[in-house]
Amino acid sequence: MIRAGLSPLAWLDDVERQRRADGLRRSLRTRPPVGAELDLASNDYLGLSQHPAVIEGGVSALRTWGTGSTGSRLVTGNTELHEGFEQALAAFVGAESALVFSSGYTANLGAVVALSGAGSLVVSDALTHASLVDACRLSRARVAVTPHRDVAAVDRALASRSEERAVVLTDSVFSADGVMAPLRALHDVCRRHGALLIVDEAHGLGVRGAGGRGLLHEVGLAGAPDVVMTTTLSKALGSQGGVVLGPAAVRDHLIDAARPFIFDTGLAPAAVGAAWAALEVLIAEPWRARAVLEHAAELAEICEVPERPESAVVSVILGEPEVAFGAAAACLDRGLRVGCFRPPTVPAGTSRLRLTARASLTEDEMSSARAVLTDVLAARR
Template sequence: MAIWDSLDSEFAALDAAGLRRRRRTIDERHGAEVVIDGRRVINFCANDYLGLADHPALVEAAIAGAKGWGMGAGASHLVSGHFAAHEHAERRLAEFVGCDAALLFSTGYMVNSGIVAALVGRGDAVFADRLNHASLVDGSLLSRADLRRYPHGDIATLERMLAESSAPRKLILTDSVFSMDGDIAPLPALFALAERFDAWLVVDDAHGFGVLGPQGRGALQHYGIRSPRVLYVGTLGKAAGVYGAFVAGATQVVEWLMQKARTYIFTTGAPPLLAETICAAIDLIEAGDGRRAHVAELVARLRSGLDHPERLMASTTPIQPVLVGANDAAVALAAQLFEDGLWVPAIRPPTVPAGTARLRVSLSAAHTVEQVDALAVSINRRLVP
């Protein structure tokens, strides 16, 4: 069994490079604190930016949804799996982010894997930020369009690429908040280029929905961008505290995606109870200015409390990466913090470029000032200059 036996050597190579990943199992969750193997630690891993994932209102909405609709949808949305709860959630999401229409998907990965191929294909071109999420990369590859990746945030290079392209259809593809760096894409400049070169602009706001913009309405509202050429992708398992994702935009474009996005057409609809919970989450996000202000205070406090500001990346968002460098050093530092009761993930290649392994600190409205201060003290004590 040579194929089977080769896995052993490949696992050994992962171990030697400090790249093997392992899961921890959460036994209990109480806000920002979790219990793992009988030990209570503070969770700085989760993307639960507003602290809504175990909010009583969402639990109650899920219970009510289960009682009203049962569990599974039973079929794809286009067969018999589209319920009134889904319809209401889509209308509520579209209105909330300032778009005409929205389409619910089971996951953000499925949105990004499906909508690019619905908009462009062979002979067309996708222009993507080099630090885009893996789902955007995979969606581009599945489209069979020519994939051109520009250096992170480099508007001048992107402009040159667009000017040189003779593709009949062009699509600019970007995260809003970059998940491993925490910085925000130059969306006004990207939109200006999309207008100038008659291109689609797809913005994955997975880490901005609920956090950016007035009342947490997202990155497009943050910059006042609205156009039929812009598609907005939002994730519901992060700041919203639920599960799933959606794409929003002009009615005609969303209708086209419903007809052509394979990851929407050929999958069972999400449980309708989740749609009920999504609506409850939007209400909490809309009323969550206090939560967002608290997160901003925690960001400022962490950044001012660390003794190694040169290790911090230029982020004003709840994602606060602390650069370490070597894979083994990042893993060791994360293990030491865990011993201090602080759970922070070590992020390594291929998620980030080689030599830039880091701690990825995710701050949440569920964290207290005292917990963030404890994290800063522990990093200062453990991080080797």
């Protein structure tokens, strides 16, 4: 029975109490412009968000084009800067074309929904990013979720389909544990069944592949006619925004059909300018991609993680949410900021510290990280 006068949001009090009891309450943490802590939590893998050339790239675009793009890209928000960056990034990763969106999230929504739809099948890895999960929900397609990195399950899903069109979704590097997708095997299955492969390279660009060109490039799939790449500009390139890369026909179709592109305001020119400048730094300094993996390997050794990291992410599983949260808090108390992943981001019983390596870490910073992590983890194992 509905009680008159009861607030329609009263149920939120019960939800919050349960979250607190489960150790899953989240809160925003404000940081100053220059943090006092050593940062092993951000996704600034190449250390470019504070690079002078990248800052100048954003400032120059700001002075030239103004503070905002002023409209959707189909109206007034498309500039020479947007299209020049698209061409430069596509050439770098080996794609035929690129299309910039306002975020990596909207790039995934736009690509998946516009390239699937009613009467098609979408096959998605169980641990794909939330943006791909939401894209599946919006696609109006039949969705099959397959176990993590299970190529045989993808093969079965495609073989048993009745739909004419099919799309397979995966991250190239999975964000919670940093492991790589079996892209060559997935592509072989997709090609055998006439399916399109969409790969989110958010955590691969700038880290994997020759000079940071991504995992698709590393495994020889760059520019494949049946592969679409999505990525974000907010991680290795230190800026903001998202991109879909692939055949020119895909770009043309997304301009006509991708709602997050058509109806969203275009990415601010300053973000485009900064991302382009970051790309130029990466091209000139390919050592940054190698340094990320070297530092990740050292962090894994410090934390006694047995597997050598395949990306910038080092996942230290501690079990229950309270243990992981307490470890992260203890690190912060000693001047080290680390990530803390708890359910529903990761499965129950696998709450963890998530460390992210950065190309620009110094020897002194690595020594400081070693001292803190060794002590904090020893008290919790």
